[in-house]
Amino acid sequence: MAKKTLGILLAVMLVALTVLGLAACNNQAEDKYTIVYLGDSIAEALIGPSPLSERDNYGYYAIVGKTNGFNYYNHSVSGHKTSTGIVSGDGLLEVIRRKDENAVLMRTHIRQADMIHISVLGNNVLQYDLGLMMLEVADPQFEYKYANDGNTLINALENGSMKKPVYRYSVDKKDELGNPLKVEFKFPPTASDIASIVDELKALNPSATIVFQKVYNPFFEGSKHLSSAVIERLSDITDDGRFGKKGEPISTIEQIRSLADYLLGRLNGILDAYLAEHPGAFKVLDAREAFQRIVELDKNKDGSVNLGGDSLGRKLIYQDWTHPSNMGHAVIAGMTQDLLDDMKVSSPDALKNYKALRVEQINRMFKPIDGFDAEAAIAAVNSAEKYLDVTLAYFTAIEGYTPVVSAGSVATNNPGTSFASDMRFRFNVGKMSVLQFNSIILVPMTKLALNMDNSYAEFKKDGSVHIQIQTLPVEELLKLVGDMDLSSIIQNFDIEGGIDAMVEPMFPGFKARIEAGDLEGALNIINNGLGFNLTGLNYNDDGVKKIMAYVAENMRLPADVLTLLPKDTVLTLTFDSRYYIKNVSGSDGAAYKGIHISHIGANPSTQPYCVFDLSKNNKGLMELMFKAEFMNATVVLEQSV
Numbered sequence: 001m002a003k004k005t006l007g008i009l010l011a012v013m014l015v016a017l018t019v020l021g022l023a024a025c026n027n028q029a030e031d032k033y034t035i036v037y038l039g040d041s042i043a044e045a046l047i048g049p050s051p052l053s054e055r056d057n058y059g060y061y062a063i064v065g066k067t068n069g070f071n072y073y074n075h076s077v078s079g080h081k082t083s084t085g086i087v088s089g090d091g092l093l094e095v096i097r098r099k100d101e102n103a104v105l106m107r108t109h110i111r112q113a114d115m116i117h118i119s120v121l122g123n124n125v126l127q128y129d130l131g132l133m134m135l136e137v138a139d140p141q142f143e144y145k146y147a148n149d150g151n152t153l154i155n156a157l158e159n160g161s162m163k164k165p166v167y168r169y170s171v172d173k174k175d176e177l178g179n180p181l182k183v184e185f186k187f188p189p190t191a192s193d194i195a196s197i198v199d200e201l202k203a204l205n206p207s208a209t210i211v212f213q214k215v216y217n218p219f220f221e222g223s224k225h226l227s228s229a230v231i232e233r234l235s236d237i238t239d240d241g242r243f244g245k246k247g248e249p250i251s252t253i254e255q256i257r258s259l260a261d262y263l264l265g266r267l268n269g270i271l272d273a274y275l276a277e278h279p280g281a282f283k284v285l286d287a288r289e290a291f292q293r294i295v296e297l298d299k300n301k302d303g304s305v306n307l308g309g310d311s312l313g314r315k316l317i318y319q320d321w322t323h324p325s326n327m328g329h330a331v332i333a334g335m336t337q338d339l340l341d342d343m344k345v346s347s348p349d350a351l352k353n354y355k356a357l358r359v360e361q362i363n364r365m366f367k368p369i370d371g372f373d374a375e376a377a378i379a380a381v382n383s384a385e386k387y388l389d390v391t392l393a394y395f396t397a398i399e400g401y402t403p404v405v406s407a408g409s410v411a412t413n414n415p416g417t418s419f420a421s422d423m424r425f426r427f428n429v430g431k432m433s434v435l436q437f438n439s440i441i442l443v444p445m446t447k448l449a450l451n452m453d454n455s456y457a458e459f460k461k462d463g464s465v466h467i468q469i470q471t472l473p474v475e476e477l478l479k480l481v482g483d484m485d486l487s488s489i490i491q492n493f494d495i496e497g498g499i500d501a502m503v504e505p506m507f508p509g510f511k512a513r514i515e516a517g518d519l520e521g522a523l524n525i526i527n528n529g530l531g532f533n534l535t536g537l538n539y540n541d542d543g544v545k546k547i548m549a550y551v552a553e554n555m556r557l558p559a560d561v562l563t564l565l566p567k568d569t570v571l572t573l574t575f576d577s578r579y580y581i582k583n584v585s586g587s588d589g590a591a592y593k594g595i596h597i598s599h600i601g602a603n604p605s606t607q608p609y610c611v612f613d614l615s616k617n618n619k620g621l622m623e624l625m626f627k628a629e630f631m632n633a634t635v636v637l638e639q640s641v
Helices: 002-021 052-058 060-068 092-096 106-112 130-138 142-149 153-159 190-204 228-235 253-277 287-295 326-343 350-366 374-383 387-398 439-449 474-481 487-491 495-506 510-515 519-530 542-554
Strands: 034-039 071-074 115-119 166-174 180-185 209-213 283-285 423-427 456-459 464-470 532-535 572-585 591-598 610-616 622-628 633-639
Touching (some): 034 060, 034 092, 034 106, 052 060, 052 326, 060 071, 071 106, 106 190, 130 142, 130 153, 130 166, 130 253, 153 166, 153 190, 190 209, 209 326, 228 253, 253 283, 253 287, 283 326, 287 326, 326 350, 326 387, 350 387, 374 387, 439 474, 495 510, 510 519, 510 542, 519 532
Parallel strands (some): 034 071, 034 115, 209 283
Antiparallel strands (some): 166 180, 423 633, 456 464, 532 572, 572 591, 610 622, 622 633
16 A cells, blocks of 8 residues: 555656656747647657757657747657557547647647658557567468468457457466466557548548658667567577578577567558558658668678667667667658658758757757867768768767756746736645546545645746645654555665666766765756756755665665654655746637746747646636646646635
């Protein structure tokens, strides 16, 4: 129960604050070419850009929009499949069928778009047991079974298995008696979903160019997608010549990558099959081919392609082995730029603007670093003649250097875009929800651990916003815990894994600070990047010093972490940024007032990630509501009186 409580509270804090720092920017002018991005986490770019504060400079959606001077709106949602989402139950198909209900205006932007750019197929495979799928495809009899029996997982992937799930026995999961567990495959009907998505979009906007992005191959030496048990089972299968030399066991990274390519070929082939029957219905961006061209630039001495963990191709993939890295996003942006050039809708200054974007990053984030040759890096970028050459020059120059991330800009008063006087709002937990947790669970949990009287959002007349969540004193939290033994839960909390997988890539330099026992320095990196700050810890206290020394040495929390903290410790998590009020109208004529929160500031070519709806509730008080689609979460703020 304690572990669940902590998890719920963490989710509340993350949704209430973290998403506010993930702002992107766009410009809005009626005569500008407009791109709307739909789909999954690859396009949403919450995971991939490093540091996360550079999302609007590294995410391909923003690179394309900025360098061409377009309007661009990112309505992608992490986790989305073609239909039937993993969290809310909705996928892309269900979402584009929704009517506009708030200032986010997704449906309106779709109607206004010149291009609708979609990345959505990956989760139709990755949210299932990939190992079992690859084992089935590796079977020498697979193609016969696919064509004649129609009972393979690929058949189920194409046709769907929501109403009649398909089951296979797990390779590495067993019950208490040691028997393999059944694994359920409830695929959405991928092929018919693609057809329905196209039909829905064409009904909304017959003149827009629809673009589907194919899925790239993320397999390199050290990939975490397959368990050791699956790899061992693959080595028991004799290659029939589809993945390597016929008659050899499937055991090398070359064969496994080729096997993954075969599987992804079936997935991407759903797009090709639709186009074969409906020529010209949409355009395709082949990310698999674009990434493969980069992969093949890196050769071993014997002439073979380098697929090692330090290879050029591996640099296209984020640390989680799935999402595109900064460089991967740049390659996708370049691929999109080529399409725009072919369509003759791109800006003639796009390449020049792309160079300027990279030069600005070099000057801001890398020039201050001792030993970094900024002049050489800038010269390499400016001398590049092609988009890809700029990308390679930039990432070659900065490789191995940790960027210097400075604090965000200071708020300035923008008349007419901020409240006329300072306004304070309280969290209305009774109307909030996170994942499957509603107010029935959230209200008592927050009352037990958080000081809700000192947790609020303040929007000031100078255009700045301050949001904070404060805990009760440690002494009160210890009463909550009572006699429960949390030592095993605390000590098993994988700090290093979490830092390596998520925190360090998003906030480079964080791990080095933690390993040095410098928690204050580590937190400052996050504060400088997104505007977050954690106060209330006495870094000079002996107990806090013991905690940090233990973490630095073991990358684990000490079992007695709560008792080591001073009993009067109160932690306050704050977020400081800028906001602006914007009146918008939907395509149906409905009017909305939105509070746009952006660490960068107002940009008329787009909207930030975080948009609160401003309205009045039944008590006559102003109310702000924000929905974080990827967590099926709703954050509600009510005017304080």
